[in-house]
Amino acid sequence: MSHLSDExxxxxxxxxxxxxxxxxxxxxxxxxxxxxxxxxxxxxxDLASLRSELMTGETPSRTRAxxxxxxxxxxxxxxxxxxxxxxxxxxxxxxxxVVVRTPPEAKPGALKPAAPPETAPRYADAEWGRLVARAVxxxxxxxxxxxxxxxxxxxxxxGSSEAIERVAPTGIVVDDARPTFxxxxxxxxxxxxxxxxxxxxxxxxxxKRARWTPDRDLPRGRTLSWQVEVTRDGAIETIPxxxxxxxxxxIAGAAExxxxxxxxxEHPNDFLLHSVLYARAGMRREALESLxxxxxxxxxARRILDxxxxx
Numbered sequence: 030m031s032h033l034s035d036e037x038x039x040x041x042x043x044x045x046x047x048x049x050x051x052x053x054x055x056x057x058x059x060x061x062x063x064x065x066x067x068x069x070x071x072x073x074x075d076l077a078s079l080r081s082e083l084m085t086g087e088t089p090s091r092t093r094a095x096x097x098x099x100x101x102x103x104x105x106x107x108x109x110x111x112x113x114x115x116x117x118x119x120x121x122x123x124x125x126x127v128v129v130r131t132p133p134e135a136k137p138g139a140l141k142p143a144a145p146p147e148t149a150p151r152y153a154d155a156e157w158g159r160l161v162a163r164a165v166x167x168x169x170x171x172x173x174x175x176x177x178x179x180x181x182x183x184x185x186x187x188g189s190s191e192a193i194e195r196v197a198p199t200g201i202v203v204d205d206a207r208p209t210f211x212x213x214x215x216x217x218x219x220x221x222x223x224x225x226x227x228x229x230x231x232x233x234x235x236x237k238r239a240r241w242t243p244d245r246d247l248p249r250g251r252t253l254s255w256q257v258e259v260t261r262d263g264a265i266e267t268i269p270x271x272x273x274x275x276x277x278x279x280i281a282g283a284a285e286x287x288x289x290x291x292x293x294x295e296h297p298n299d300f301l302l303h304s305v306l307y308a309r310a311g312m313r314r315e316a317l318e319s320l321x322x323x324x325x326x327x328x329x330a331r332r333i334l335d336x337x338x339x340x
Contacts, residue, residue: 033057041166051166055159059151152302153295154288160305165329168336170308170316176202179252179277196257196269198278202311204289206246206280210255212268214239217261223247224254250282285310301330 033041033054040046041054152158164170180200194213210221221233221241225248233241239257247253254275257268269276281289285306292299292306300323307316317337323330 032061046166051163052159055162059155059158154291157292157302157306160309161302164301164305164308164333168332170305170320170333170337172308172313172316173311176311176313179279180274194269194273196273196276199269199276200278201314202279202281204281204286204310204312204315206249206286207243208247208278208280209240209242210257212239212257215259215261215266215268217259217266220258220260222256222258225251247280249280249286252277252279279311281310281312301327304330304333 037050037054041051046054160171179202196212197210198208212219219233219236219239219241221236222229223231223243230248230253231243231245233243254277256276259266259268289303289306289310292302296302300319304316304319304323307313307319317334320330320334320337324334
């Protein structure tokens, strides 16, 4: 296995790598023990502070091994350490003699020297480490590119000053497969219909109040639309109505849902990890809420939050 060059370490530490190069470096640091050990051995002074800055608040016993390797590599790059060069070492002209003292045999019951601390376990899912590392390196959360498609443009009506009424959920991704639908109250009977493209997937019974929760799961990973028909005295009103855009939303995919449940169970206090996984699923509100909790104790999370909330 070839090792990372000084230039790669420098570009990684200074954020100059593109997405493909960043993935390659992160994967190498995760797998190459020699690169990780070199960074640890030669940058011990910088490693402690940098590692503390990059952590998400977990105690050392629960710190992820990948972070130890990545932090060591960053510290090595910042300090200008030459890692794993193929050139032979330059020997001084005069070398002071080395006196090797043989320690006396330990007496029965004598204390043994403390063993070096073990490397903390990494995430069970290696992809989590790569996602968190990229978020820290780029100061961005991994929101899906098609998230804007849920924000359908309004149908502009000239001369209309009517306020657009709020319905929910719309324009967002939710994790609950049985979300609660709400809309402006009206006199009359309300009926909710949910569509996958043009196919109706569920329809409510007639309702008397402006609130409804389905009695079965809606399809995950699909962009759904919904509307309410209000019937009063034989007349039918549709909500939302123009110029309001259609009410679009998405339920997180089954794999994303399982990942979120697992992360919350295995790492209940790793709010940066939660934020990254929420963002990957497209759940912006939950991602920013978790990021705010992480930022309270983590400067790396604070940088991401500042970037994501800047105008």
